[in-house]
Amino acid sequence: MKYLVLIGDGMSDEPLRELNGKTPLEAARTPNMDYLAQNGICGWVSNVPKGMPPGSDVAAMSILGYNPKTEYTGRGPLEAASLGVKLKKDEVCFRCNLVSIKNKKMDSFTAHHIKTSEADGIIKLLNNNLGSKEIKFYTGLSYRHLCVIKNKSLAKVKCFPPHDISGKSILPYLPNNKILKTLMDQSCDLLKVRKTKASMIWLWGQGLAPNLKKFPKSGAIITAVHLLKGLGKIIGIESIDVPGATGYLDTNYAGKARYALAALRKKDVVFVHVESPDEAGHEGSVKKKIRAIEDFDKYVVGTILKDIRQPGYPAIRILVLPDHPTPIKLMTHTSNPVPFVIFDPKNIQNGLAAYNEKAFKMAGIRLKNGYKLLKTLLFA
Numbered sequence: 001m002k003y004l005v006l007i008g009d010g011m012s013d014e015p016l017r018e019l020n021g022k023t024p025l026e027a028a029r030t031p032n033m034d035y036l037a038q039n040g041i042c043g044w045v046s047n048v049p050k051g052m053p054p055g056s057d058v059a060a061m062s063i064l065g066y067n068p069k070t071e072y073t074g075r076g077p078l079e080a081a082s083l084g085v086k087l088k089k090d091e092v093c094f095r096c097n098l099v100s101i102k103n104k105k106m107d108s109f110t111a112h113h114i115k116t117s118e119a120d121g122i123i124k125l126l127n128n129n130l131g132s133k134e135i136k137f138y139t140g141l142s143y144r145h146l147c148v149i150k151n152k153s154l155a156k157v158k159c160f161p162p163h164d165i166s167g168k169s170i171l172p173y174l175p176n177n178k179i180l181k182t183l184m185d186q187s188c189d190l191l192k193v194r195k196t197k198a199s200m201i202w203l204w205g206q207g208l209a210p211n212l213k214k215f216p217k218s219g220a221i222i223t224a225v226h227l228l229k230g231l232g233k234i235i236g237i238e239s240i241d242v243p244g245a246t247g248y249l250d251t252n253y254a255g256k257a258r259y260a261l262a263a264l265r266k267k268d269v270v271f272v273h274v275e276s277p278d279e280a281g282h283e284g285s286v287k288k289k290i291r292a293i294e295d296f297d298k299y300v301v302g303t304i305l306k307d308i309r310q311p312g313y314p315a316i317r318i319l320v321l322p323d324h325p326t327p328i329k330l331m332t333h334t335s336n337p338v339p340f341v342i343f344d345p346k347n348i349q350n351g352l353a354a355y356n357e358k359a360f361k362m363a364g365i366r367l368k369n370g371y372k373l374l375k376t377l378l379f380a
Contacts, residue, residue, distance in 0.1 A: 002316040003269040003378050004260060004304060007063060008296045009056060010278030010326030012338045012357060018149035018286055025127035025356040028293040032301040033355035034329025036320055040343035042352045045373050047323055055333065056226050060322035062370030064231065066212060074207010075227055079146055082230030085138055087209040092154045096137060097207035098122060098146040098198035099163050105169055109162035110143040111198035113248060119143065122198055130186055140226050147203055154179065159204035163282045164332045175203065210234060220263040222256050247275040249292055253299030261307050274300060281326030289328060308345060317378055318343045342377050
């Protein structure tokens with residue numbers, strides 16, 4: 001048996017007035033996910049344990065079958081693994097966003113989706129001027145980078161995700177720590193004299209190196225997001241890079257599907273993660289979110305369905321779900337349950353009318369512990 005897990009990051013949402021009370025999933029044209037829902041096992045799952053921050057790191061850990069309550073140490077270390085940064089026991093790894101601040105407000109938590117080539121020059125500038133034996137910066141992708149600091153006590157400092165404060169004053173959200181605040185202030189001074197979309201670094205998502213058991217089957221993960229690549233590397237599954245995968249609306253959706261199908265020839269389980277619905281949710285753009293969902297349905301789910309319908313295709317099960325909701329009205333993540341569907345072409349079910357929140361109100365399955373979904377419903 002082969003397994004495909006298709007993750008539409010942040011797809012689920014709340015009813016919107018501008019959509020006449022529909023959610024983006026309801027308003028979007030999703031014939032392929034609707035087909036899965038009509039012929040699969042449908043339910044709701046909570047990927048974010050109660051009391052934990054509703055980040056993609058926590059939710060993704062659940063989807064991959066690991067209990068965040070006992071095994072999560074922070075977002076930064078997962079991204080460090082992706083970049084090949086080996087953390088020592090006394091080192092804390094922070095996610096280091098390049099952001100744009102305007103009138104002391106968070107104008108763009110992505111520095112207007114700064115290009116990696118431009119960002120790399122900024123990271124080198126930071127290392128040359130703010131780096132030391134205790135502090136080092138590492139280039140990631142676009143606006144997503146890392147800062148590693150040799151000071152274990154910083155793991156407990158309260159930091160805020162920049163995507164949670166879009167359009168808000170940054171002053172109440174600055175870390176209450178002299179080391180971190182000084183670094184962020186100094187980055188402002190450095191970037192003032194440089195013509196760039198970024199005006200500041202934002203430190204958050206810190207943690208110590210994790211220690212996770214290896215994944216129980218041969219697997220691969222396809223994503224443009226470093227934290228998921230890193231999580232894959234830590235648990236021993238292959239991280240597959242797809243040309244043109246950006247983590248935004250211009251990503252290579254069909255390429256991700258084709259690479260996933262190719263990977264299944266050698267692997268038991270392949271995870272495909274698409275970030276664009278989440279990015280659109282953070283931007284508060286209804287139009288972009290609907291577009292991202294439709295592209296996910298057409299080019300990822302649709303490409304895969306077309307392939308597996310061919311005669312003689314090996315036995316396969318497909319799981320489709322978001323990691324967490326990213327409601328347009330809030331422009332950030334919530335910890336609410338998300339709709340999932342499991343489809344087995346050799347075991348057709350009497351499912352629901354469509355893949356959206358309204359239709360799934362009729363679903364009878366409700367899983368409180370997201371990390372059990374993979375084992376109980378895919379490997380049973």
